[in-house]
Amino acid sequence: MYLKVSIQTQDFDLSQEVENLRLGNSAIGAICSFVGTVRDRNDGDQVSSLELEHYPGMTEASIHKMISQAKSKFDIFGSVVIHRVGLLKPLDQIVLVAVSSAHRGQSFQACEFLMDYLKTQAPFWKKELTPQGHRWVDARVSDDQALKRWGIDSANA
């Protein structure tokens, strides 16, 4: 089954990634994808850039773990998770999650589950540049609550 996990500084092409996920499996009837992008505002302040740091090795392991959990929960085929690191600016793409399945319901749910999981369990950290200077982004309790909907306790924030 198609599986791609990539932590990279370069941008990604949604069409190309979805095509790679789709081709070669005629049992696929649905693909759901999510793209996260950099906002120019956060917590009421203007954001001019975002710097993303991660824990090489643990990041990939945690993403593989979340994909295997998604496979046990949902009837899905392939998965793609791409997360960018390094310096990003407003409008840039940060993250892509795409999932394939026979029918739409399973890939919609799996895609949301993977994003909820990634938000609180994968070791990435964002530092944003505002007019007041650099600051580390705070984790949100709402992201822990989002994962709880899937029956997974999270105490990240």
Add this chain to the structure above:
Amino acid sequence: MKINLRYFASVREQIGIASESIDTSSRDLSELRNELIARGEHYAIALSHGKAIRMAINQAVSSSNEPLTENAEVAFFPPVTGG
């Protein structure tokens, strides 16, 4: 025992280094955190008990009573904010 420490994000900035190897007599993560806090002001600020700090042993998130093992890779970092 010898362990390898790694620090990320705000913890890395406050301590001033990304990694180091130390000899420790701490038996678990809780003792290790206290041992590091006692090393000096930078560590005390970065790992203060008032702060939400996550810890991992050999790249798996671990609770503070998790025992340390020889040559383990131990990481300290703030709550994660990816996605």
